[in-house]
Amino acid sequence: MKHELVNKPDFDVLVLSGDIDLHHSPTLRERILSSLKGGRPLLIDMQEVSYIDSSGIASLVEGFQTAKSSNLHFGLLSISSPTLQVLAITRLDKIFSLYETEDSFIEILEL
């Protein structure tokens, strides 16, 4: 897994790529939580993620919960269809806010 945090004017984007499994999810968790500590909305760019296991998904769930309790928007961008299937099997596709473009996330922030 590779990761890069990009600071936009009103939010952060965490760009992920590669496989996210047991070895990487602690890093993912730490990145998400530390970014949220900054008090800014977070968009996770999943476009280049080839595989995410349930430890990675658990980190996303914890991030989402943390963001919610701080009243911050937390979105997932460009989820691939295999990942979507993994989310769907536990109905998490209905829980997360999924975005196809960064602009649609910005629109939500401006509401």
Added chain:
Amino acid sequence: MTQETAIEIRDLVVEYGNRRILNSIDLDIPLGQISVIMGGSGAGKSTLLRSMLGLKKPTSGAIRMLGTDICTASPGQLQEFRKQMGVAFQGGALFTSMTVGENIQLPLRQHTRLDENTIQIMTRIKLDMVNMLPHEHLMPSELSGGMTKRAALARAIIMDPKLLFFDEPSAGLDPITSAELDELIIKLKQSMNMTIVVVTHELESVFKIADRIAILGDGGLILAGTPEEIRASDDPRVVGLLNRTPRQVNVDVDQHLRRLSGLQEASDKK
């Protein structure tokens, strides 16, 4: 069509003591598909599973798993392989002194150093998959048969295994629960790309979930193929299994009665 093979079984012989249970089995388990193993009680289905898991050492032959022969693998290699395998045993095999949730987390605690929150969320994700989320805090003794099987499945998939082995998932379950388990098994294949080996007697299940079917009997492999090939077989043992005709055994009434009653006549004792 060429397919990649997850498990390659070659000329496998398995014995208990000097009783030969499996004789010269050749079988390929294709990657990313659901293979179903069928056969009468005592045919050696569980024994074949145990051999594939490296729990029962074969007398001879080879079992290559993702390219490595597990029969000659070192204990260390076997340990690494097991992390990629999930197993739900016939009887559930949950630890009675732990809650359902604790049972399911056990592999994560043994094999990973994940954060406690991550472990808790993963546990609930898997419990939700098998519709057991409300029962996380129950003890195994408080579970019904179907709940025990679903808990065992949740534990088997907690590490997102590449290979999932499932012994008799639906035996003794009501039709709705067993249909839900079938759905779940299919979803695990589709969404997580798992290679799944299921032992089952339930014909309805078999033809719903199987990509490949292997039928054991008479100490060996009777037939392996696609569901269509199995259905088209005219081997009487296969036809019998699919039509559930009881085995025809010639019964000598007098002799059978004597055997059951334990009374022997002088003429038998010679």
